[in-house]
Amino acid sequence: MKLLRANKAGLSFHISDREKRALFKLLELYPLVPASYPKLSRAGSRPEDQQLLEEALNAQRNEHKARVLAMLKAKSRFQAEPHGHRFNLKPAEAEWLLQVLNDIRVGSWLLLGSPDGMVKIFNALNEQTLPHFWAMEASGDFQMTLLHALTGETTAAESDSPESEE
Amino acid sequence: MPEILPDLEEKESSESKSKSELEPGYLVICWNDPVNYMDYVTHVFRKVFGWNKTKAEFHMLQVHNQGKSVLTRESMEKAEHYVHQLQKYTLHATMERDE
Numbered sequence: 001m002k003l004l005r006a007n008k009a010g011l012s013f014h015i016s017d018r019e020k021r022a023l024f025k026l027l028e029l030y031p032l033v034p035a036s037y038p039k040l041s042r043a044g045s046r047p048e049d050q051q052l053l054e055e056a057l058n059a060q061r062n063e064h065k066a067r068v069l070a071m072l073k074a075k076s077r078f079q080a081e082p083h084g085h086r087f088n089l090k091p092a093e094a095e096w097l098l099q100v101l102n103d104i105r106v107g108s109w110l111l112l113g114s115p116d117g118m119v120k121i122f123n124a125l126n127e128q129t130l131p132h133f134w135a136m137e138a139s140g141d142f143q144m145t146l147l148h149a150l151t152g153e154t155t156a157a158e159s160d161s162p163e164s165e166e
Numbered sequence: 167m168p169e170i171l172p173d174l175e176e177k178e179s180s181e182s183k184s185k186s187e188l189e190p191g192y193l194v195i196c197w198n199d200p201v202n203y204m205d206y207v208t209h210v211f212r213k214v215f216g217w218n219k220t221k222a223e224f225h226m227l228q229v230h231n232q233g234k235s236v237l238t239r240e241s242m243e244k245a246e247h248y249v250h251q252l253q254k255y256t257l258h259a260t261m262e263r264d265e
Contacts, residue, residue: 041262043262052246056254057250098209099254
């Protein structure tokens, strides 16, 4: 996925057919982080406060899930162009997509057994865990592309430049 | 007619509780984990706290190098709010009493 244009109105990417399929496959996994994973406090919190956190996160998760489903269904989101598609996002949409992708990344890491470091990740790889590793790395890759587009940390040729047809 | 007295004890207790909850006695802490990207953590700090890049990167590096960073000291309610926001981005953040 390559950034074509970034400005206040939104972000515009070129995404190949293969990348689009990978993105859809990833988004179908959402949500991956178990609802009981986030803790309000390490020292322990009142059950009602912990419950409040879980309810807030669940509400957000349901909202994101609905947005993800809408994105997967809306054909207008991806406009066909040579060698792939034009993928347009408003900044707020990129922000929630970033949260969704990070949930998939962290959730995949948890499914791998929360390994600390690549050596431990590779040691944990087998036929069952390989899909989690793929999801963790692929979501991270999309995440970084989005993040750099949002923060403007892209090459001069990509940021706020006239759209280029490749 | 029986004399009705205000329930001072309960009122005091409730007042002191809300006072304690309003005092900035809670630390919002972000803990290190090996999965969140450094750039992502910086971005989240900027979004949630409205910090500039330098301050956000300072705290991100503190998390990375020291295992944790105290992001802010707030009342219970505000600390809860910030933890909720950080958890929405799947960061490992908690609130702890500043003893």
